[in-house]
Amino acid sequence: MKVALQGWQHSSQSPLREALAQLRWAQELSAERPIVLGYTPVARMNPFQSQLYRSFPECGIGATPVLRPEQLGAVGQLAPLAQVAVHLHWLGGVLAGIDDRAAARRATADFLGRLDRFRDEGGSVAWTIHNLLPHDAVLEDAEQELRQGVAERCDAVHVMSAHTVDLLRGSLVLDESRVLHVPHPSYADCYASNVTRADARGALGIEPHERVFVLLGAIKAYKGLSLLLRAFDRYARDYDGDARLLVAGAPDDSEAARAFVAVATAHPRVLIQPAKIPADQVQLYLRAADVGLAPYERVLNSGATHLYETFGLPCVVPDQPQALETLHPHHRAAFRPGDESGLVAALQRAGDMVGPQVQADVEAHARHEDPATLSRDLATGLRRLFTAGGPS
Template identity: 30%
Template sequence: MNHNGLMEDPRNFSEVCIDAMSALVSHGHSFDNARLLAYYPAIRQNPFQKMLYASAFENGFAVTPLPSLDAVDALSDRMQITLHYHWIHDVFKRLGKAREAKKAAKGFIEQVHRQREAGHKILWTIHNVLSHSATFIDEEVFLRQEMAKLSDMIHIMNPETPKLVKGHYELSSDKIIHIPHPSYTNVYGDYISRAQARLELGLNEDNVAFLCFGSLVPYKGTRFFIQVLDRLQERFEGRARLIIAGSKGKADFMEELYRIISGRSDIILYADHVDDQALQVFFRATDVVACPYPVSLNSGVAMTAATFGKPMIVPEMLLPSFNTLPIGATSFTPNDLESCVHAANEAANIALGKADADGGVPDITAWAAARDSLTVSKDFFRALRAFRGEGTGDIAPNGFQADFAGAGA
């Protein structure tokens, strides 16, 4: 396996591409209609990529991870594909000095430039303004500025993304496709009842439960929301509970978190990886999901909350992603305690007044179901085909057929 936990492929990238085209043709797509998309980096722990690409074959696309940035260089001139970049700050992994980060960013941009010059289409999905725990700010801003220039298409999920990133980099409106973050409907296990989930977590029926979910790192705002909890106890006469669940972060942060919650019976901490079947316990047991982040352009946790029909608390900049949700998303001003307490009260009122027997709010659940991965994926691939206004588009290589035949397929 590679460093992302993916199986190593004995084939070279050219062979993978030829096999992908073979699979498309076998499924009834003509060479003129078949498309190939390679994505980077491939992230196993987050199901987002699998969700976004769920309807690929149905829409005439074969999707494969790009094993390395330079793998594209080995393709023949006739093989022109779409290269889909996601978390581009991955280029800074394991780097300790700014000069190393500067060199890595420059090298990445040079490679993408060569790929574009070779005729490949560049697609970039913007997940965050900057990476959550950005260490090399100047270098990452440079990376994103250049990527915005080089990209043929820019996929955004938050409709306000161009405005929200403007302080760091500019996005050309004629490159943008807006396809929302899919919900997790039919992705995570969801068969445990609210009563069973509460029993497993030690919650009473009259507890008003708030959930902070995700990796235990400073930028998630967990410490801030513990302060909010203190204020909520006044409102709920001591019945408020906070569930904190997610993989352990760095030792110094964990030590601080353990110290803060030591001796508190109103906070439940589960510091471990939560698998796809266990996740339902936390979301079914809770009343409100808190996303107390100081900065967040998109949020898988918020979309998971919607999937389970849970009202959520989100920072103001995240609210546009939920602008069509009729009820359930309440926003706060980041780092403003009063604002977050007010949002938490409002979300709790929705949960306590409108939840069904299993703890979900039907309006929220229906909204999420309409944005399931297959629906969003179909919209995504249709948008790629329509982007250049050419029906089947010009994403696929005309010369692929020759390479395919030449490989003896």
């Protein structure tokens, strides 16, 4: 019999086959009443979800990937065997590619209608708020309407920043009794980390003395691309002529991303790999670097900064409480979004935060966001809120 990766490859039995498998694990590892929780969309390139759900079985919750979001209600068929719930993550796919408001209203009504039917049949709903708005939002008012509709149907709203409710006040009404704060887990043990700094730099053609700033992840306009190039040029001119900007990630199809890739490709002090980075090569870019960059125009949660810290890198981030709250307090440099001179100064400060002791301090700090502990906290909180019933 050939291997079929359940939860990775859709089949005619999905997602029920995967849900039954997860239910058996929940029953095996916990005496509590089992919960089958279908989550969607599924992100396999990013280990965030595997970290988030890693302790769920021992808490009696079978976290089940739903590869096709339109099937999110299918786990409701297991209601005779367990409490059933759905956990929504990024909502950008609901209105993706829609630039007509009437079409957006129909898509929103269809999505919310499926949630209503699931809840009417006894299911619970949770949502993790990842972003202030989807990064590729076209109709922002339609996205806000969708998000408000989801929030009103939630038994639990998971936030990873303690500042989320305040940041969204005025654009999203949340029942704060349903808000559950559990921070973003670290990426400890998610990526290979066996290459040395010398081997990583050798592979990328970087000299030992060069100061390296890395931007890792999808190349998108909201990440302050043009500002970063201008600020890096000024930093290299005024402070460190041997500095390197190292960029790794797939660009989207925006004009800003295309222009950035074109300039970076021709730049003598920039190294760029404009493609998705295989998981086993992530270590090359992070072990070769001295500083991790997140020079974003807007941010709520940043998986990149958690990954940088997992590899012991000090970070450059916006001077905003949600960007700073989980970072090492002494090994970070902040700037006001849009302030080119401020970013130059942040690069200078971060560039001075290098060395084995800094790396050890940052790695130790990152371990405080222990994935197993945070996963148990989330599972416990979701069970409590699901048991409390639907929103008032």
